[in-house]
Amino acid sequence: MATKPASNPASEYSEGSIRVLKGLEPVKQRPGMYTRTDNPLHILQEVLDNAADEALAGFGKKIKVTLHTDGSVSVEDDGRGIPFGIHPEEGAPVVELVFTRLHAGGKFDKGNGGAYSFSGGLHGVGVSVTNALSKRLEVTTHREGQAARLVFSGGDVVEPLVARPLQAGERKQGTTVQVWPDASYFESGALPMGELTNLLRSKAVLMPGVTVTLVNEKTRDTQTWQYKGGLRDYLAQTLNADPVIPLIEGEGYADRNSESFAEGEGAAWCVAFTEEGSPVRESYVNLIPTTAGGTHESGLRDGLFQAVKSFIEFHSLLPKGVKLMPEDVFARASYVLSAKVLDPQFQGQIKERLNSRDAVRLVSSFVRPSLELWLNEHVDFGRKLAELAIKAAQTRQRAGQKVEKKKGSGVAVLPGKLTDCESRDLAYNEVFLVEGDSAGGSAKMGRDKENQAILPLRGKVLNTWEVERDRLFANTEVHDISVAIGVDPHGPNDTPDLSGLRYGKICILSDADVDGSHIQVLLLTLFFRHFPKLIEAGNIYVARPPLFRVDVPARGKKPAAKVYALDAAELESILDKSAKDGVPREKCQISRFKGLGEMNAEQLWETTLNPDTRRLLPVRVGGAFDFGATEGLMTKLMGKGEAAARRELMEVHGDEVEVDI
Numbered sequence: 001m002a003t004k005p006a007s008n009p010a011s012e013y014s015e016g017s018i019r020v021l022k023g024l025e026p027v028k029q030r031p032g033m034y035t036r037t038d039n040p041l042h043i044l045q046e047v048l049d050n051a052a053d054e055a056l057a058g059f060g061k062k063i064k065v066t067l068h069t070d071g072s073v074s075v076e077d078d079g080r081g082i083p084f085g086i087h088p089e090e091g092a093p094v095v096e097l098v099f100t101r102l103h104a105g106g107k108f109d110k111g112n113g114g115a116y117s118f119s120g121g122l123h124g125v126g127v128s129v130t131n132a133l134s135k136r137l138e139v140t141t142h143r144e145g146q147a148a149r150l151v152f153s154g155g156d157v158v159e160p161l162v163a164r165p166l167q168a169g170e171r172k173q174g175t176t177v178q179v180w181p182d183a184s185y186f187e188s189g190a191l192p193m194g195e196l197t198n199l200l201r202s203k204a205v206l207m208p209g210v211t212v213t214l215v216n217e218k219t220r221d222t223q224t225w226q227y228k229g230g231l232r233d234y235l236a237q238t239l240n241a242d243p244v245i246p247l248i249e250g251e252g253y254a255d256r257n258s259e260s261f262a263e264g265e266g267a268a269w270c271v272a273f274t275e276e277g278s279p280v281r282e283s284y285v286n287l288i289p290t291t292a293g294g295t296h297e298s299g300l301r302d303g304l305f306q307a308v309k310s311f312i313e314f315h316s317l318l319p320k321g322v323k324l325m326p327e328d329v330f331a332r333a334s335y336v337l338s339a340k341v342l343d344p345q346f347q348g349q350i351k352e353r354l355n356s357r358d359a360v361r362l363v364s365s366f367v368r369p370s371l372e373l374w375l376n377e378h379v380d381f382g383r384k385l386a387e388l389a390i391k392a393a394q395t396r397q398r399a400g401q402k403v404e405k406k407k408g409s410g411v412a413v414l415p416g417k418l419t420d421c422e423s424r425d426l427a428y429n430e431v432f433l434v435e436g437d438s439a440g441g442s443a444k445m446g447r448d449k450e451n452q453a454i455l456p457l458r459g460k461v462l463n464t465w466e467v468e469r470d471r472l473f474a475n476t477e478v479h480d481i482s483v484a485i486g487v488d489p490h491g492p493n494d495t496p497d498l499s500g501l502r503y504g505k506i507c508i509l510s511d512a513d514v515d516g517s518h519i520q521v522l523l524l525t526l527f528f529r530h531f532p533k534l535i536e537a538g539n540i541y542v543a544r545p546p547l548f549r550v551d552v553p554a555r556g557k558k559p560a561a562k563v564y565a566l567d568a569a570e571l572e573s574i575l576d577k578s579a580k581d582g583v584p585r586e587k588c589q590i591s592r593f594k595g596l597g598e599m600n601a602e603q604l605w606e607t608t609l610n611p612d613t614r615r616l617l618p619v620r621v622g623g624a625f626d627f628g629a630t631e632g633l634m635t636k637l638m639g640k641g642e643a644a645a646r647r648e649l650m651e652v653h654g655d656e657v658e659v660d661i
Contacts, residue, residue, distance in 0.1 A: 024100065024132035024155040031185050034129045039188045040181035041195055043130040047075045047177045050127060052203050052287045054079025055210045060174070065200060066215040067191070072136075074178040081143030081173045084150075084161060093161045095141055095150055099131045100157070127177070131155045136180040142166065143173050154182070199289065201225050205234040206287050206338050231270035231336045239334060241277030244388055245381040248272075248374055252366025253340065259559060260361070267339040267363045269300060271371075273332050273385055280334040285344050285354050294346075294354030296339040296363050298612035303367025305329045308389055311375045317386045319394075323450070325428065328392040339363060343577075358561075360612045396425055415480035419444050419454045431484060431503040432543065432609070433457055435510040435519050439596030439604075443509070446601030447609055453503065455484050460515075461522040465529055465638035472530060481526070489530040496533055506540050507616065509608065511595040512547040512566070524619065525638050528630070540619040545596060545608045550574050551589040555582050564607050566615070 027034050036042040054060040060079035067073055083094040090097055131137050132155040140149045147166055151159035166172065183189030197214065204212040204225035214223045227233055232249045253266030272280075283290045283297050290296070305326040312318050345356045375382035414420065417440075423429055431453040434440045440456025447454060462475045469489050473479040482489060486500035508523045510516035520542060527540050534540055546564035548571045554560045558581070565571040575585045593599060599607070608614050621630050636645040 024102070024128060027102070027129050027132035028155070028185075031129075031133055035133070037186050039190060039192055040133075040183075040186055041191055041199075043133055043181060044073055044075070044179060044191070044196075045199065046126040046130045047179065048199070048203070049288060051075055051077035051079065051175070052207070054175075055207050056287055061209065062211050062213070063200075063203065064213045064215065065196075067217060068178075069217045070180075071189075072178050072180045073191070074176060076174065076176040078171065078174040081141040082139070082175050083143070084141055084146075084148040084163060093148075093150070095139060095148065096157060096161065099127055099137065099139065099150075099152060100155060102128050128155075130177075130179060133182055133185045134179050135182045138178045140176045142171055142175070145172075197223070202234075202282065202284070202289060203287060205231060205336070206284055231268060231338065235270045235272055235280065235334065235336050238280045239272055239274065239277070240280065241274040243272040243274055244332075245273060245378075245384050248371065250367070250370040250374070252370060254362075260365075261358070262342040262558060265340055265342050265362055266366055267296065267300075267337060269335060269337045269363075269367065271300075271304065271333055271335045273388060274334060275332060275388065279332065280336075282335075283337040283339070285339050285341055285346075285359075287338075288344075288346075290346075290352060290354050292353035295356055295359040295612060296337060296341070296354050299339075299360040299363025299365075300335060300337050300367055301326055301330050302360060302612065303364040304333065304371060306364070306368045307371035307375060308385060310372055311382050312386045312389070314376075315379075315383070315386070317383065318390065322390060322393050322397065323423070324389060324393050325396070325423075325425075325450070327428065328396065329389045331392055332388060337363070343581075357613045396428075413483075415455065415484055417456055417480060418484050419447075421447075421451050421453045422449055423451045425451070426501060427504045429453065429503045430505040430507055431455055432507045432509045433481065433523060434596065435516060436595070436597055439509075439511075439599075442596065442599055442601050442604045443609065446603075446605035452609060453484075455480065457481075457519075460519055461526060463522055463638060464526045465634065466640055469530060478526065482531075485531075485534075487531060487534065490533060491530075492532045494533070498533065498537070501534075501539070504539065505616075506534065507543045508541070509543040509545065509596070512545050512593065513595070516595075521637075525634065527619070528621075528634060535619055535621060538618060538620075542617045542619060543608050544615040544617060545593070545599070545604075547571075547593060549591040549593065549603075550578075551591070552578050552583055553587055 031037050035046075048063070048065065051060065051063045054077055055063065057079075060077050062076075062078045064076040065073065066076070082098060085094060086092065087094050087097055131152050134155075135153065137152045138149065139152075140147060145166055146163045147170065148161055148163040149159075150157065150161045181189065200212045200214055200223075204210060205227045208228055208230045209226070211224060211226045213225075216222075232247055235247060247270055249270045251266065251268035253264055254261035256263045258265075281293075281297075283293060283300075285294075285296060305324075308329045309324055312324065318324060339354075339359060339362070341354070341356055341359055341362070343356075344354060344359075346352075346354060375385070418431075419440075421429055421431075428451045430451060432443055432447075432455070434443050434454055434456050437456050437458065440454055443454045443456075457477055459477075461477050464472060464475075464478060467475075469491075472489055473482070484502070485506055486502040487498060488496060490496035506527075508520055510519040524540075524542075527535055531540075544566055546566055547568075548565040550563045550565065550571065552561045552563060552574075563574050565574055571590070575588060578588050579585055596604065596608075606613060636642050636649055639645075
């Protein structure tokens with residue numbers, strides 16, 4: 001009688017193998033997904049942002065941060081105080097939910113009657129992440145004649161909520177949060193004092209009349225910031241060089257009659273232009289520092305460029321043959337920008353970059369008319385600014401001409417399918433390798449002719465992993481790509497002549513489906529195998545067109561909107577957000593793009609070609625350019641005799657693949 005082989009517990013995969021992470025466990029297991037892990041500053045910033053949001057909403061005038069001798073940090077404000085009554089649905093104190101649930105907070109309650117009209121975002125994981133990554137956290141809230149205290153350890157309640165009547169002389173409202181960060185979650189447990197100081201100072205700058213104080217008990221130092229002059233004073237103190245013209249300050253916000261934006265949305269800004277020194281550039285969204293910039297900065301850039309260009313054209317100042325570019329105006333600009341956006345969408349949880357598409361139009365629509373008015377009221381200063389921009393344009397064009405001369409007379413004839421751009425500025429130029437002639441036609445009509453070139457590719461590109469270099473040009477598509485970009489094929493240890501490179505960005509643009517992904521892989525194989533120095537230099541990019549378009553009908557004062565989603569996950573997020581805004585999912589019309597050819601020129605520009613709103617991924621190889629390690633993996637994936645290795649790879653990693661239907 002045959003015996004059944006004993007099962008190996010290590011290889012069993014059953015219902016019991018599935019683990020569901022509850023509460024704050026996901027944060028503890030993968031803290032890097034929710035916050036910066038180089039030091040604890042960002043988890044403290046979450047607490048600070050809440051205090052700043054109270055001041056932004058007009059309910060607080062003081063924020064005090066104290067660095068205690070025991071390593072803890074406390075943040076105290078005089079806002080309304082976090083509610084501590086029992087939540088009607090959850091049956092637990094509201095203050096407990098705020099610190100223990102990843103998606104709980106007052107900032108989801110938008111629109112009329114919401115506790116916050118403008119705040120730092122809707123990720124809903126703020127102070128709960130602070131709590132999860134702290135050894136201890138104490139919160140005391142004062143409101144409605146009572147003071148309530150609650151204590152956590154590692155995210156769990158260790159001292160339940162206790163409320164008591166306010167004592168004589170005790171403040172009537174506000175919140176104090178004291179945090180003991182758990183150093184085991186961070187590379188360094190020490191706070192970067194320079195970053196903390198700049199952060200607190202910027203809060204004071206962006207909230208005129210609000211006093212921000214930092215107390216260091218170890219050094220017995222106290223610093224206090226209060227800027228009555230706002231952005232102008234701050235930028236003037238921070239500049240590294242004397243400005244060419246006086247600082248330009250302005251602000252603009254939508255009123256209740258606005259058809260395009262919600263009431264209160266807009267921006268305040270201060271701009272300076274210098275001829276030397278490194279520019280100072282700081283931007284904020286609802287008081288959140290956006291160190292990586294984003295669409296609100298793109299709006300400022302567009303508004304500045306359009307206003308200066310209009311002034312130059314009106315006064316006929318542009319010399320013949322000079323073409324003005326946005327970078328010519330923006331290169332010597334220093335600025336502080338503070339935008340207010342009703343429902344900001346950030347890239348990643350740490351909110352370093354704003355992704356809200358409407359923010360470009362929002363900021364630009366207020367900056368351009370304000371700056372045009374200022375320039376025409378101060379014509380002499382306008383002429384100086386125009387001279388600065390024209391000088392930058394002439395320098396850029398001369399540099400482009402020098403590169404052109406180095407090519408000599410033996411340049412190969414450019415491919416007939418290539419629709420080239422007008423500019424010769426390498427750093428500014430882009431070429432899109434587009435899947436299919438129909439998509440290439442839309443791209444040609446939708447592109448910026450000044451700096452964007454289009455090279456349509458017919459069918460799937462040859463798998464060049466095992467093709468010898470001297471046989472590459474037998475394939476028409478590979479030949480056209482090489483001639484168009486101006487660089488010959490080479491190996492990882494070669495020193496190719498890159499002086500003929502014609503585009504600073506070489507962008508792969510294919511459909512957002514399986515075939516499109518295959519074409520991406522084939523082109524990346526070509527560049528990795530035969531043009532590795534372009535990857536090493538950061539010239540190769542992958543464009544990410546959307547898979548879905550959602551037409552959201554008008555709701556309240558917000559007009560109808562078109563929103564694009566890269567994949568099914570983003571589609572679900574958009575539909576959830578619409579439902580929270582009062583538009584049922586079934587009323588949103590969803591369109592699925594079968595390919596780039598289905599997009600018209602305007603849609604392709606808006607989603608994939610426009611530098612202000614597109615998503616363009618740079619191609620890198622690991623943390624550093626490690627050719628050898630990546631070559632082994634690519635051989636498994638693309639080698640003709642590697643079927644067994646590919647099968648093993650799919651068996652090991654197949655369950656990690658996510659498929660959008």
